Every structure is written in C-alpha cells, then in structure tokens.
Amino acid sequence: MSHRTFWEEEIETLPRPKLEQLQLSLLQEHLAFAYQHSPYYRQTFNEAGVKPSDFKHLEDLSRFPFTNKKIERDRQLAAPDLGDMVAVPEEEIVFVSASSGSTGVPTLSPFTKKDFDDFQNVESRLFWAAGMRPKDRYLHALNFSLFVGGPDVIGAQNLGALCIWAGTVPSDRLLYIMKEFKPTITWTTPSYAWHLGESALKQSIDPKRDLYIRKIIVAGEPGGSIPATRSAIEELWGAELFDFYGLSDIFGACAGMCSAKNGLHLAEDNILIEVLDPDTQEPVADGEHGEMVLTTLKKQARPMIRFRTGDIVTRFRDICSCGRTHARFTVQGRIDDMLIVSGVNIFPSDIEYVVRGLPGLTGEYRITVYSEHRLLRFDVDVETIEGYEAHGERLAQQVIEQIKQRSGVQPRRVNVLPNGTLPRATHKAKRIVDLRNTEELAKGAGI
Numbered sequence: 001m002s003h004r005t006f007w008e009e010e011i012e013t014l015p016r017p018k019l020e021q022l023q024l025s026l027l028q029e030h031l032a033f034a035y036q037h038s039p040y041y042r043q044t045f046n047e048a049g050v051k052p053s054d055f056k057h058l059e060d061l062s063r064f065p066f067t068n069k070k071i072e073r074d075r076q077l078a079a080p081d082l083g084d085m086v087a088v089p090e091e092e093i094v095f096v097s098a099s100s101g102s103t104g105v106p107t108l109s110p111f112t113k114k115d116f117d118d119f120q121n122v123e124s125r126l127f128w129a130a131g132m133r134p135k136d137r138y139l140h141a142l143n144f145s146l147f148v149g150g151p152d153v154i155g156a157q158n159l160g161a162l163c164i165w166a167g168t169v170p171s172d173r174l175l176y177i178m179k180e181f182k183p184t185i186t187w188t189t190p191s192y193a194w195h196l197g198e199s200a201l202k203q204s205i206d207p208k209r210d211l212y213i214r215k216i217i218v219a220g221e222p223g224g225s226i227p228a229t230r231s232a233i234e235e236l237w238g239a240e241l242f243d244f245y246g247l248s249d250i251f252g253a254c255a256g257m258c259s260a261k262n263g264l265h266l267a268e269d270n271i272l273i274e275v276l277d278p279d280t281q282e283p284v285a286d287g288e289h290g291e292m293v294l295t296t297l298k299k300q301a302r303p304m305i306r307f308r309t310g311d312i313v314t315r316f317r318d319i320c321s322c323g324r325t326h327a328r329f330t331v332q333g334r335i336d337d338m339l340i341v342s343g344v345n346i347f348p349s350d351i352e353y354v355v356r357g358l359p360g361l362t363g364e365y366r367i368t369v370y371s372e373h374r375l376l377r378f379d380v381d382v383e384t385i386e387g388y389e390a391h392g393e394r395l396a397q398q399v400i401e402q403i404k405q406r407s408g409v410q411p412r413r414v415n416v417l418p419n420g421t422l423p424r425a426t427h428k429a430k431r432i433v434d435l436r437n438t439e440e441l442a443k444g445a446g447i
C-alpha cells in the first residue's frame, strides 16, 4: 500500500472532461443546498436574480454573486455567533476554526462531521502527494488554538504516519523534540523554517547532520514557491521543501505541491477555482495572473460560493508530469501587498526572488513604500553576509538591476545594511513599511 503513487488514484487522475462533469453535478447540488438552507445565499441569489436551476454549465457560475472576507465578517456580526451563511442546524456542527483576526473580528469557520472528514481526506491526499508515507514520523508544529491548520495532523495520522502533536512550542523545545523523537517531516512557515535552522546552528546542531527532517511542508507565505528561498532552506536543512496553500474559510490546506514541484495541486473534487482579472472580474487565460476565487463543492456547514481570496495566482490545467489532472497554481502574493509602480504590478515576492538569489546577501529584506510628487516609490533594505561589507555599492546596483529585469520597475534606493540589522521573523514575516497613509495624515494636519 505504501508503494502506491496516489492516495486516491482514480479521483486524482480523472481526465479533465470527467472531472468537470463531476464538478458540475456536485455544484448543482451544492448551490441548491445553499439556496435552500442558508438565508444569506437565498437573499443574495434572489438579489442577483439567479436560481440554482440556472446553473447548467460551469461557466454559468459567473452569474452568481461573489462573497469575501468582509461579507463573511458582517454576516457573522449580523447573526451571531455563526452568521447566516451557515446552512445546517448547530447540532450538526462538530468543529469550528477561527481566522487570526489580524484585520478585524475573527471569523468562525464551521464544519459538519462529513465536512471535517472530507477536509482530513484532502489533507491525507496532499501529504501523500508530498511524499509522506506510513513509515514517516510527522512533527506537527502548527498552532492548535482555533487555527484551521491545527487538525491537519489527523490527515497525517489517517495516512498512517507516526504523528507527534507538538503544536507551537519554543524553538529550543522543538529542536529537542527533533533530536529525541527523530521526526522525518514537519510543517511550518518558510520564515520559521529558516529561523529554526539558524537557531539550531547557533546551538551547534547541524540540521543536516544531527536531525532527521527530510521533508518540510511550508505555507502561509510565498517563500515556498520562490526558487532561491526554497533552495536556501533546503540547503540549510538537507531537506526537500513542499509548498501548501490553505485558508481558514475552507480547509487548512486546499492545495499542495507534488514531487514535480511545478505549482500546487488544488483538490478540484472539493473546491472549484476561478482566476479572474481583479478589476473587471473577467476570467484570465491559464498562465496569466489573476485573483483566485474559490467555491466549495461539498462543504455543508457553511458553503463558500465564489469566495474572493485576495490572492493573485497563476493557474495551469495541463496534466502534471506526476500524472495528476487537478489544476495547479502558483501564488504571486496578496492583492493588498501588490504595488502599482508606474502602471506595473510588483509583489514583495518579486523582490524576495532577487534578494534571495544574490550571493553576498543574507536574504532578509524590507520594503518601504512612500509617495513622491504623487507617484508611488519604494526603497529596499537588504543585508550583506559577513565578509561582503565592502561590496555594498555593487550589491545595491545588482539588486536594482535584477528587480528591474524581473518586474519592469526599479526601487528608488537600495540600502545595503550589515548582517543582523533587519528584524528577524519567527513565524510570518512583515516585509512592508507603508508610509503613504502617514504622509497623507501629516499633510492633512498641516505638518
């Protein structure tokens, strides 16, 4: 059993026409269910003048209204505690996760027993695609407190791996667990993988030689799909990195990398993906950037119909070399983090791509955004590794040129700082300092 390539071969390799047929019939049923049982969907479908019976082809989904984080939060506040997007009586709900609430009131994400089992089956599938097998020991070091990624350890356990439910513990404790219990796979953010590896080296533990981690799953930041960031972490740990993508509104992980590592496979039998131009909401072609809009196909506790994720992605639907037919995507970044400089879109991940790839730099960076004569400008702070301090000017020039080459625009200034100047992130890195609002406020106050 552990020699098989797929967790569920038939569904993962379903030819696209059959996969789309499956999506169509699941979604016809799901829309009808949402309309019948969720006051929110009934109201918004009525307002948009659409009925579930209007959905005859997958393209008909474009006639149905969008939802987003703000609507989710507003509807929760309007009908506490779970909101009127919910489509089942509370006694059928067995689990809720909550978003971090970093941009407002935390939103609750409810699951029925079947939703939860479907969720964990998708997690098992993604873990299997990343190479986890029953002989592995999986160290689950994600937050268990309300976080939707917490229960993903059950997916690993259902797969047959030996699971160590560590949760978020201090780095020293985690390194101790890694030495004593010899886990072979773990899951964290790219920032934390780097931080933990460096902490180990400071304690004279060489992650490559003294620990047993051979695969690291990362999520929560774009680094896992940026080649130079990936290879820096892989080199530090002597491990292979697999990028996953999840969101509290749907599943802890909705998509993950396979061994081909050319994008993240979405579980398309559970979730339908649209990639739309963020301004016109028209579909973009495969291979082009657009906002990812996700629709659940089975999740009954709270169906998510056309949820605007705020993530800019590129999608591919050709068959992957691994044999899976489910769509793959790569994430460029959050729409909120996108900078429009001289009419060109640029993401922090474009800068990271350059900074991590240049020898002589630590890979840490900070972007400062401001306006000058009403035009958006940005500066980039980077750090040299020890021994490269004398090459600051040359490195700054290289950073400017390579960012320009990659994105078409360039930073106003690149400041090369000594190693250790920039703040180190432990979990999620904050890379942008936005001075635009402060400048406007200062002007408003006559300063």
Ligand SMILES: [Zn+2]
Binding pocket: 258, 259, 260, 261, 265, 320, 321, 322, 323, 324
């Ligand atoms: Zn693949």
